[in-house]
Each structure stands twice: as structure tokens, then as C-alpha cells.
Amino acid sequence: MKTEYRLRSYLLFLHGVLLLGTVSLYQQQPLLMLALELLLAASFWLCWRLCRQSLQPLRYTECFQQLLSEQSYNHRLHANSDPQLQSLVQCYNDLLARLQQERLRIGEQQGLLDQLLEASPVAVLVFDFDDRLSLLNASARQLLGLADPLNRPLCDWIDGDATFFPQFSPIEQQRVRSLLPQLQQLLPQQSTLCSDSEGRRFRCQCSQFIDRGFSRRFLLIEELTAELHSSEKSTFDKLVRVIAHEVNNTVAVTGSVLQSVCNYQKQLQADDQQDFAVAIAAVQKRNHSLGQFIDRCSQVVKMPAAEPQPTDLVVLLSDVMYLCRDNAQSRGVQLQWQLPADPVWLLLDPALFSQAILNIVKNALEAAETGLQLQPTRPAKVLLSLVPQPQGWQLSVTDSGDLLRDVEGGQLFTPFFTTKKGGQGIGLVFVREVLQRHGLPYRLASTDDQQSCFEIWFSSLKSS
Structure with a gap:
């Protein structure tokens, strides 16, 4: 210690000068010189001891400072028998013990928080003071697939050169890029529903917390697609059951009355009989169409539970395609x-799955025919392909209609929503229900080459 060194140097210098002063008395008064030298020796010993005792608290303070700088809170200081020093050392030791307990408590809380974040199904994104990413949990990494995201803002993936995980396909990257601008625009304490290009819907909430006196924001992203689909299906089921009960009773009675009214056709004048027959036929046709519509809605509601069994997907798809071949030729579409x-x-319910594939191909043929009417110079075609993937198989049905480019992905599988003239919006609802009962991921969207593609992925775990 510099202070101790200077003080002891001063004592040595002072007593050395006094000692030299007493040497001058050696010849005149030797006894006085001897007494003075003994007195100086006693003074030097006493001052040296007092200096050591007075600087003892400073030594403990330096040891305490070193322990704090090294964050060695598990060490303790030991004092001598001096009561005052013991009180000071006890105060230092109590402070070290509290710091150690606080560090253990914070470490345990941080460990629990890290485990909760990693296990949470909700995606969490935390930003620093400059609005750059500082933390992403496992759900956020799986949902967004951002490569090397730390210390980078979200805009680097929106309009920059930031990359994604290698396993993320260009379509998945496009899906993430459609979601990121909505996340970027969220303000603190704001919550809203967002959707990506595939129609997946998320509840996104932006909040903030105080860090070292300044606010930092974080995002919570919770996927609601399955929950909303379940709610929509429950509402759709209740609505269809109520409507079907009323409509079926009305259609049955109306059909019977119309059939009875036809018996009065011969009682009319000859000029009126033709008009009467045409009017009754139109009403009967409309009555029959209404009954068919309700039957199609009821097929979705009353769909039996899937009964998977070993099924050759190649044979099933071939049967469906041969069944649709004549329909394609009549529409002028190349199948x-x-x-x-x-x-x-694969483990599939052949009855339900073949009906779902039939609906998909039928929609593709109708879309290709509509595209041919809009662009006569462009060939109308529908292609079904089944290709192997690293973890299973991918089934794709592509049509040249390209009628989904301006349609929001979340609307495609909504009941009663359709892009076809005269459509009923039931076919895709049936397809979605079948695929969900089989646990198969799917996607319907426009492609970059001006086509529409319905994709279904079969995991190897679904194989028999």
C-alpha cells in the first residue's frame, strides 16, 4: 500500500534525523545521549505499531475491494482480536454473504426463465436499445428461421440480405417475409392479429420492460391457426345443423307440393300449359339444388372419423386421375x-382421402378452364406429382389458372368463401377437415411461375 509505505518512510526519516542529533551529545553528555536514544527507540517501536494498527482497516478494505472486483462472494475475511476491526470485518462478511445469496437467487431465476422461454410454445423476440434482436427462444427460431439473428434488426430480413436457415425453402422464406413487416410496425402495448402468405394467423403483442433505466421492447407471437379453425368448425357445424333441419323439412314439403301441382297442368288452357310446366320445372330444379347444397354442407359436419389403414397411395391417386380424365377432356384441359x-x-382412410383428392383435382380443372377463358393463348393444364422427400413424400396438384394471386391465404379454407362463379365454398372446407384428421400438413398458394399449387406432405412416420 502506498499510504503505509509513505507513513513508515516518514517515521524512519524522522527518527533517523533525531538519532543523528543525539550523536552530537556523545562527548559532552553521554548519559543523556543514551537516554535519548532509548527514548527514540521506544518512540519508533510505538509509532510503527500504531501505524500498523491504524492501517489495518485499510488492508481489509483493499481485500474487500479485490473480492468485489473478482466477484468472489463465497470468500470471507478474518479479523484479529481488536473489537473494532471485528465489527468492520463482520460488516464486510455480511455484505459478501448477501451478495452471494442475491447472485444465487438471480442465477436460479435466470435459469428458470431460460427454461420457460425455451419450452414455451409462444415465440419470444427481445430487442436491445437500438431495436436489434438480442434474444430469440426456440419457438421463434423454428417459426421465423432467422440465421444469425443477434444484433441485427428485423428490417435486414425484410429488404436486406440477411439469410434464413438452410432447411427453409424459398416459399417458407416468402411466408416469413410477409409476416415480418407486420411485426416491425407493432408499437409498445399493442396487440393485433397477423397472418402470413399461407393464411396462418398469429396473435402478436408488443410490450416493453425497463433495463438500466431505459425501455426495451419485446414481441410475443402465438399461433392461433388451429384454435381459430376449431372455433370456425364448431360454429360452422352448429349453423349447418340448424339450417339443414329447416331446409330439409322445407325442401321435402315443397317438392311434394310441386309434384302435386303438376297434376293441375292439364286443367289449364293450352297456351298456358307450356309456361306453367317451365315455371314448375325451374322451381323444382332450384329446390333440388338447395337440397344438394345442404347435403354437401352436411357431409363436412357428419364426416365419419378417419380409419387409417395401409393404403397404396400410387393406386389411389391413379384411380382418381383416371376418373377425372374425361372431365378434363370436356373442359379442354390437359391432365x-x-x-x-x-x-x-401409407396409413390413410382410402374413402375420405380419395374424396379429398378428387375435390382438389376438380378445383384445379375448373381453375385451369377459367384461366383458359381469360388467356386463350396459354395452354390449360393440371399436373399431379408425387415426389420423395428426405423425411417422406410430397404430393402436388398444380394448375395453370393462377386464380389465387390476389387472394389472402387465410380466406381459402374459410366456409362459404369461393373464387368460382356459382361456387359454394364447401369443397376446400371438406378437404381441410380430411387432411387435419389425418394429421397432414398442407398449403395452397400461387407460385412464382403464374400457377396455383396445392401441396400435401406425408411424413415417414405415417408410412405403414
Whole structure:
């Protein structure tokens, strides 16, 4: 210690000068010189001891400062028998003990928080003071697929050169890029529903917390697609059951009355009989169409539970395509399919799944025919392909209609929503229900080459 060194140097210098002063008395008064030298020796010993005792608290303070700088809170200081020093050392030790307990408590809380964040199904994004990403949990990494996201703002992935995980396809990257601008625009304490290009819907909430006196924001992203689909299906089921009960009773009575009214046609004048017959036929046709519409709605509501069994997907798809071949020729659409030569055995309900594929192909044929009417110079075609993937198979039905480019992805599987003239908006609801009962991921969207594609992925775990 510099203070101790200077003080002891001063004592040595002072007593050395006094000692030299007493040497001058050696010849005149030797006894006085001897007494003075003894007195100086006693003074030097006493001052040295007092200096050591007075600087003892400073030594403990330096040790305490070193422990604080090294964050060695588990060490303790030991004092001598001096009561005052013992009180000071006890105060330092109590402070070290409190710091150690606080560090353990914060460490345990941080560990619990980290585990909660990693296990949470809600995606969490935390930003620093400059609005750059500082933390993403596992759900956020899986949802967004941002590569090397730390210390980078979200705008780097919106309009910059930031990259995604290698396993993220260009379509998945496009989906994330459609969601990020909505996240970027969220203000603190704001909550809203967002959707991506595939129609997946999320509840996004922006909040903030105080860090070192300044606010930092974080985002919570919770996917609601399955929950909203379940709510929509429950509402759709209740609505259809109520309407079906009333409409079926009305259609049955109306059909019977119309059939009875036809018996009065011969009682009319000859000039009126033709008009009467045409009017009754139109009403009967409309009555029959209404009954068919209710039947199609009831098929979705009363769909039986899926009964998966080993099914050769290649044979099932081939049967559907041969069934649709004449329909495609009548519409002027070229129907093609590419299937593996070997069987592909999967656990499927053949009745439900073949009906779902039939609806998908039928929609594709109608879209290709509409596209041909809009662009006569462009060939109308539908292609069904089944290709292997690293973890299963991918089924794609692509049509040249390109009628979904301006349609929001979340509307496609909404009951009663349709892009076809005279459509009822029931077919895709049926398809969605079948695929969800099989636990198969799917996607319907426009492609970059001005086509529409319905994709279904079969995991290897679904194989028999």
C-alpha cells in the first residue's frame, strides 16, 4: 500500500534525523545521549505499531475491494482480536454473504426463465436499445428461421440480405417475409392479429420492460391457426345443423307440393300449359339444388372419423386421375400425373382421402378452364406429382389458372368463401377437415411461375 509505505518512510526519516542529533551529545553528555536514544527507540517501536494498527482497516478494505472486483462472494475475511476491526470485518462478511445469496437467487431465476422461454410454445423476440434482436427462444427460431439473428434488426430480413436457415425453402422464406413487416410496425402495448402468405394467423403483442433505466421492447407471437379453425368448425357445424333441419323439412314439403301441382297442368288452357310446366320445372330444379347444397354442407359436419389403414397411395391417386380424365377432356384441359413406379404404402382412410383428392383435382380443372377463358393463348393444364422427400413424400396438384394471386391465404379454407362463379365454398372446407384428421400438413398458394399449387406432405412416420 502506498499510504503505509509513505507513513513508515516518514517515521524512519524522522527518527533517523533525531538519532543523528543525539550523536552530537556523545562527548559532552553521554548519559543523556543514551537516554535519548532509548527514548527514540521506544518512540519508533510505538509509532510503527500504531501505524500498523491504524492501517489495518485499510488492508481489509483493499481485500474487500479485490473480492468485489473478482466477484468472489463465497470468500470471507478474518479479523484479529481488536473489537473494532471485528465489527468492520463482520460488516464486510455480511455484505459478501448477501451478495452471494442475491447472485444465487438471480442465477436460479435466470435459469428458470431460460427454461420457460425455451419450452414455451409462444415465440419470444427481445430487442436491445437500438431495436436489434438480442434474444430469440426456440419457438421463434423454428417459426421465423432467422440465421444469425443477434444484433441485427428485423428490417435486414425484410429488404436486406440477411439469410434464413438452410432447411427453409424459398416459399417458407416468402411466408416469413410477409409476416415480418407486420411485426416491425407493432408499437409498445399493442396487440393485433397477423397472418402470413399461407393464411396462418398469429396473435402478436408488443410490450416493453425497463433495463438500466431505459425501455426495451419485446414481441410475443402465438399461433392461433388451429384454435381459430376449431372455433370456425364448431360454429360452422352448429349453423349447418340448424339450417339443414329447416331446409330439409322445407325442401321435402315443397317438392311434394310441386309434384302435386303438376297434376293441375292439364286443367289449364293450352297456351298456358307450356309456361306453367317451365315455371314448375325451374322451381323444382332450384329446390333440388338447395337440397344438394345442404347435403354437401352436411357431409363436412357428419364426416365419419378417419380409419387409417395401409393404403397404396400410387393406386389411389391413379384411380382418381383416371376418373377425372374425361372431365378434363370436356373442359379442354390437359391432365397429367407423375407417380412412382413402386407402391407407396401409407396409413390413410382410402374413402375420405380419395374424396379429398378428387375435390382438389376438380378445383384445379375448373381453375385451369377459367384461366383458359381469360388467356386463350396459354395452354390449360393440371399436373399431379408425387415426389420423395428426405423425411417422406410430397404430393402436388398444380394448375395453370393462377386464380389465387390476389387472394389472402387465410380466406381459402374459410366456409362459404369461393373464387368460382356459382361456387359454394364447401369443397376446400371438406378437404381441410380430411387432411387435419389425418394429421397432414398442407398449403395452397400461387407460385412464382403464374400457377396455383396445392401441396400435401406425408411424413415417414405415417408410412405403414
